[in-house]
Amino acid sequence: xxxxxxxxxxxxxxxxxxxxxxxxxxxxxxxxxxxxxxxxxxxxxxxxxxxxxxxxxxxxxxxxxxxxxxxxxxxxxxxxxxxxxxxxxxxxxxxxxxxxxxxxxxxxxxxxxxxxxxxxxxxxxxx
Numbered sequence: 001x002x003x004x005x006x007x008x009x010x011x012x013x014x015x016x017x018x019x020x021x022x023x024x025x026x027x028x029x030x031x032x033x034x035x036x037x038x039x040x041x042x043x044x045x046x047x048x049x050x051x052x053x054x055x056x057x058x059x060x061x062x063x064x065x066x067x068x069x070x071x072x073x074x075x076x077x078x079x080x081x082x083x084x085x086x087x088x089x090x091x092x093x094x095x096x097x098x099x100x101x102x103x104x105x106x107x108x109x110x111x112x113x114x115x116x117x118x119x120x121x122x123x124x125x126x127x
Contacts, residue, residue, distance in 0.1 A: 001032045002124065003100045004065065005109035006039040006092070010046070013058055020126040021061075024108055034066040036074075036099040038092050074098045081118055090114070097121050 004021070012021040025033060040062075048054040068074075077098035082089055093114045100107040106122035109115055115123055 001034055001066075001103060001105035002028070003034050003036060003068070003096065003103070003105045003107050004039070005096060005107055005111065005115075006042040007110040007114075008108055009035070009039065009043060009058070009061060011110055012061055013048070013054070020110065024124075024126065032066060033064070034068050034103070034105065035062055036068050036096045037070050038095040038099070040067070042092055068099050068103060070095060070099075071102075074102050077102055084119075085117055087117070089118075 008021050008024075012019040025031075043049065043058055043062075049058065074095060075098075078091070078094040081094045081097055082091070085094075097107060097115055097118050099105075100122070101118075101120050106124050107115060108124040110126065112123065112125060115121060
């Protein structure tokens, strides 16, 4: 399984054409792709979601992906990440990283610096 970071979805929504998300997904036809429910919150924080067409585009984009809940185990691991990492990390990033670790998944992100140094996190980047 590969969890998609919010940055990948935002990039796709802005591109409105062949995006890094499409290329990545097309290169892994047998892979299961997922989103943390935390990414849904991050997406709705964007002003563009006030536009019904933009929201519809976002919902169409994410509909094929498995949605992972924010569980007690993920919350606990996110807290440990935030406590133990040698730098400040956004709560959402810690939660998304924890979702990947707890689910034994890798994380595909465009924001490498947000996730660097997190033990046990497998990262994937665009090529």
